[in-house]
Amino acid sequence: MKILVTGGAGFIGSGVIRYIINNTQDSVVNLDKLTYAGNLESVACVSDSARYAFEQVDICNPSELKRVFAEHQPDAVMHLAAESHVDRSIDGPAEFIHTNILGTYHLLEAARAYWSQLEAERKAAFRFHHISTDEVYGDLPHPADSVELKDKTLNTQHSQLNTKDLPLFTETTAYAPSSPYSASKASSDHLVRAWLRTYGFPTLITNCSNNYGPYHFPEKLIPLVILNALEGKPLPIYGKGDQIRDWLYIEDHARALYKVVTEGKIGETYNIGGHNEKTNLEVVQTICTILDELVPLKTQHSTLITHVSDRPGHDRRYAIDASKIAKELNWQPNETFESGIRKTVQWYLDNQQWCKNVQDGSYQRQRLGTSVEL
Ligand SMILES: NC(=O)c1ccc[n+]([C@@H]2O[C@H](COP(=O)([O-])OP(=O)(O)OC[C@H]3O[C@@H](n4cnc5c(N)ncnc54)[C@H](O)[C@@H]3O)[C@@H](O)[C@H]2O)c1
Incomplete structure (x- = not known):
């Protein structure tokens, strides 16, 4: 089968493409605008494959989308192209509205026009998989809200978090x-649900928790902390650092997404999470401990931790109930947070050139000329 992956030069999209090329016989068309967040070097290890093609296209450009569908004749779409950084959305929401809403609309329409003229068998097999986030659900009760912890500074040890009896996001949690x-x-x-209901367009949605792992753009918490620590720079933490996220290793997510697009039921939503609830402070302290071991300094890396003013509207806790995808599609994460974060830190130690290249855009300039937006 041939899968059109939008946003395939980004963090998760590139992980999906590496997974498909390395683990299946399927072909991939990587459709990406190459914003500052898109880096072709993240798929360089598979881009020589005869089963890989690249199209530098904006999902907000209907005529280009029409051309790509006509030329490549995909059997499925995995839609990951998006503006994805919350801080940037607070500083400038327009691009988020444009790409994430209008772009999804244009992609749905181009995909629907293409799908509606397919012959019966291919039409019945076609899938449009929209990749979304658990952040649509807002936030969940936090253990520090409980009476006994309210006036105390939250201890960051996982054992003290005691989220055991607190609710999780399920597929029916209200947005x-x-x-x-x-x-x-x-x-x-x-929009995706409306296209399913109104046009019978065969869609699936996944809502996933925070991802981490190799090839993550260094503006996000985990890579930023690793790289700052290596340079002896402050490690910024919003507020007390007691925000809880449910961390999932990128390769586990890529495998889950492939399962959903190939085995998921049309019209269904699947929540994907790693069963790894950690406070941001705990995540940063874990990274510091691993760095103390791998690249020791005279002082501990945790002395670089600096608390900064909290992000406006910052959600306090996210956590996923991933039992539906476990039960229906037999998916479980392979990595624990401890194994995944160790691999991630080691990857950033070994790939500092990748970090420099994606930050200054040099790989893309070399491959595509200077017209790429950086
Ligand atoms: N990162 C996470 O923890 C996480 C968790 C759950 C869901 N998601 C969702 O997964 C998807 C991918 O996230 P990510 O972290 O890989 O994001 P990313 O920012 O790393 O990558 C986004 C990619 O989309 C491309 N893109 C942006 N605008 C485009 C446009 N107009 N046309 C074509 N391509 C465009 C960028 O060039 C980039 O390659 C997003 O939809 C995001 O909402 C992310």
Whole structure:
């Protein structure tokens, strides 16, 4: 089968493409605008494959989308192209509304026009898989909200978190997005469901928790902390650092997404998570401990931790109930947070040139000339 992956030069999209080329016989068309977040070097290890093609296209460009569908004749779409950084959405929401909402609309329409003229067998097998986030659900009760912990500084040890009896996001949790980013993703989810209901267009949606791992653009918490620590720079943490996220290793997510697009049921939503609830402070301290072991300094890396003013509207806790995908599609994460974060730190130690290249755009300039937007 041939899968059109949008956003395939980004963090998760590139992981999906590496997974498909390395583990299946399927072909991939990587459709990406190459914004600052898109880096072809992240797929360099598979881009020589005869089963890989690249199209530098904006999902907001209907005529180019029409051309790509006509030329490549895909059997499925995995839609990951998006503006994805919450802080950027607070500083400038327009691009998020444009790409995440209008872009999804244009992609849905181009895909539907293509799908509606397919012959019966290919039409019945076609899938449109929209990749979304758990942030559409807003936030969950936090253990520090409980009476006994309310006035204490939250101890960051996982054993003290005691989230055991607190609710998780399920596929039926009501949408309550907090940031321009999550509101734009929620809107795109609604569009996808409407295209299913109104046009019978064969869609599936996944909502996933925070991903981490290799090839993550160094503006996000985990790579930023690793790279800052290596340079002896401050490690910024919003507020007390007691925000809880449910961390999932990228390769586990890529494998889950492939299962959904190939085995998932049309019209269904699947929540994907890693069963790894950690406070941001705990995540940063874990990275510091691993760095103390691998690249020791005279002082501990954790002395670089600096608390900065909290992000406006910052959600306090996300956590996923991933039992549906476990039960129906037999998917479980392979990595624990401890194994995944160790691999991630080691990858960033070994791939500092990748980090420099994606930050200054040099790989792309070399491959595509200077017209790439950086
Ligand atoms: N990173 C996470 O933890 C996480 C968790 C759950 C869901 N998601 C969702 O997964 C998807 C991918 O996230 P990511 O972290 O890989 O993002 P990313 O920012 O690393 O990558 C986004 C990719 O989309 C491309 N893109 C942006 N605008 C485009 C446009 N107009 N046309 C074509 N391509 C465009 C960029 O060039 C980039 O390659 C997003 O939809 C995001 O909402 C991310």
